[in-house]
Amino acid sequence: MLMIRLARVGARKQPYYRVVVIEKDRARNGRSIEVVGTYNPRTNPASIDLKRERIDYWTSKGAQFSDRVAKLVAQQPAAVAAA
Template structure:
């Protein structure tokens, strides 16, 4: 089963996240099929860049959203880069 979820990157105590399409059984930072956005909670305000059309494509292919990615999509509905 495919999932759209966050993959953690960055240094210790300075995380940023990529929104990735990945097989559910693989590790959090495992090999992803596609990067469909980024999320940086450390900037003030947080920066979110989501490729809405690619997310809709993968959901149409049967991918499920993680809880956190679902919340990000609800909070930031714009597909262009947004400073939250």
């Protein structure tokens, strides 16, 4: 089963995340299939950069969101419409 979830990168106490498509039973930072975005919680407000067309493609193939990524995707259209 495929999941769209966060993979942590960045230095200690300075988190930065990649939004990745990955097999559900792989490790958090294991080999991913594709990077479909980034999330930086350290900026104010937090910066979210998602490739919506790739996310839509993978969800059509059966990939499911993790809880946190589902919230980020729900936030994203409002930010795009405001810009």
